[in-house]
Amino acid sequence: MEQAYDFGLIGLGVMGRNFILNVADNGFTAFGNDLDDEKVNALKEEGGDLAKVNATTDVATFVKALAKPRKIMMLVPAGKIVDAVIEGLLPHIDKGDIIIDGGNSFFTDTDRREAYLSEKGIHFFGAGVSGGAKGARKGPSIMPGGSKEGYAAVQPIFEAVSAKYRGEPCVAYLGPKSAGNYVKMVHNGIEYGLMQLTSEIYDVLKKGGDLSNKELHRTFKTWNEGRLQSFLVEITSEIFEQRDELAEGHLIDQILDKAKQKGTGKWTSQNAMDLGIPVPSIDIAVSMRELSALKDERVKADALYDRPAVTGIDKEILTKMTEEALYFSFIITYAQGLHQLADASKEYGYDVDIATIAKIWRAGCIIRAGLLADITDAFKADATLPNLLLSPSFIEKVKATVGSARKLVAYGATNGIPLPGVSNSLTYFDAYTATRLPLNLIQAQRDYFGSHTYERLDKEGIFHTEWGQ
Ligand code: 6PG
16 A cells, blocks of 8 residues: 555745655654645655655645545645635545645635635634744744644644744644634734834934944844843844845845835734724834835935934943833733734634633744743733733833833934834823823714714713704
């Protein structure tokens, strides 16, 4: 009898190739499929032993090579390609087989696909995979949701290949339907927020504190050894060290300041709006990527307006202030993303456990951070916590750092250094912790011009006034 492989993977780009090699490293046999001959051959060569890792360009051969129930993961670009791959598989697979979408698919697409495939007796689930190419090879964080039965079949493989935090695998079944893709989407929204924040802090350290790349490297490196310990802070410190191969100096100084995006951060913002959950630290991160793309207009506008001359600030003072402001803003960004997840869980029936999500984000993924251990504990202590800011264990952390966020935002505003992420995080904090906001006036205005009615502080009921009479 021909060999039956444990795991199949479609899409042998960098992520797919690394993931399948990771599966093989962990003692499972794996078979790959891609339309591209070169990718198929590259995998066979890198795998070394065809009994462990094999591949083909032909779907029928691929499916035939897999042990039943077949466990087939797709790592292909989100969108129509996913549907095309599924259609290509359907004539060859059987009831009870499992298809996993490991890409960043939009969650409603996952719901549609799950409904479609479950009618055909196929288990389908979306599993967000985070950690980039290195993570896929050495241990990503995996966020599966959807068919529970389907997940049970691949659980041993996923647990073996995932990153480990103190021995615990960074993967867990998160909930039905598109729970996995939704969690990955919000992960990316938080990722956008944290990246925006680190870029602002870099800007203010450079413009206000005149820190050289070497000093920036050291600063982020030191921070990474403290409470800001995180993958993004770590790679930021390394980025400032990278020499340029094409010109003199450091590479960072030659990179065009236009940030691209594939859309997951935008989806997070859009869906937060749909749910009515404020995530301004994520919203602004999306807007800043959009603003950065308007380079030509920015250059023209720069010539039209004066910018205040920057008043320098002592490096040590600024470093302390920025560390605190960044820590504060990181907390606020996680708080917003998790708030959105908690609400989405109710709205879409995912019934996710926030502590489990924070737990599987502690290693392997792009937003992994020391803070996530504290966040996990906070939600373990109270699974119904609506917002991290209400957790007793976060009150002191926030109180101790919010003052620096205020000082930094004021400094940025006075000196014309945009700090929208820190500033939005601070504004969110000030508004979320305010018993009274001035939106009573908005209600009055709405009722004034549109008879939209209002409620009162002192009496139950709905009221309308003939204003100005
Ligand atoms: C991850 C990342 C990854 C994402 C890239 C690029 O968790 O490994 O989130 O899934 O695709 O970070 O995203 P943008 O192109 O939108 O910045």
